[in-house]
Amino acid sequence: MSDSGTSETGPSENPPPVGALRDRWRETLLAVRGGAGPDPMPYADNLLVRWAEPQRRYHTTAHLAQVLDRVDTLAGHASDPELVRIAVWFHDAVYRPDRSENEERSAALAERALPEAGVPDAATAEVARLVRLTVTHDPADGDTNGEVLCDADLAILASPPKEYAAYAARVREEYGFVPDDAFREGRSAVLRQLLELPRLFRTPHGAREWEPRARHNLTTELELLSR
Secondary structure, three states, X not given: OOOOOOOOOOOOOOOOOHXXXXXXXXXXXXXXXXXXXXXXXXXXXXXXXXXXXXXXXXXXXXXXXHHHHHHHHHHHHOOOHHHHHHHHHHHOOOOOOOOOOHHHHHHHHHHHHHHHOOOOHHHHHHHHHHHHHOOOOOOOOOOHHHHHHHHHHHHHHHOOHHHHHHHHHHHHHHOOOOOHHHHHHHHHHHHHHHXXXXXXXXXXXXXXXXXXXXXXXXXXHHHHHOO
């Protein structure tokens, strides 16, 4: 995180070019399957349609691109960064803010789609495991793939204050159907759960660059919700 107050973790106001995301998917899928298989692009297009659904305000293609970028930053820590990148594509592929089983349904989608796309069974199982890990963002020590995915997904928490406020506002928009009192209670519980983790970030880069600001942002939001 730079001393200037800007951050590599902040949200983008504009969605990323779809063509660039499709190219990233193709490159990653070909690297993971390591051989011949079906055309990667229909799978990319299906996922991108999911990430662009109208109920999304924060969990959009912009979030997808940001997490992929953070994986690029942290890739040297992962035992298999390409599998982590595939997991990023699936980790919020099923997202309904009024449901609690999104991660499980996203993992199940990966378990159906990836073998059809030519991905080996062991790689598919690892992607599904990683997607399920985003329920808690609490990987075991030594789970370097899990550490990279969870750190990349939580990196938004370390944004500068203005960008963090925009992120929090988009989360509130996704839960626009929830009354204010109920939202404050639920969101506060999520923030407390995160703050109670011994470490938000497990990679050396995340612990060094993102942890202090993220804890400050979470504490500030919790205080504002309590007023």
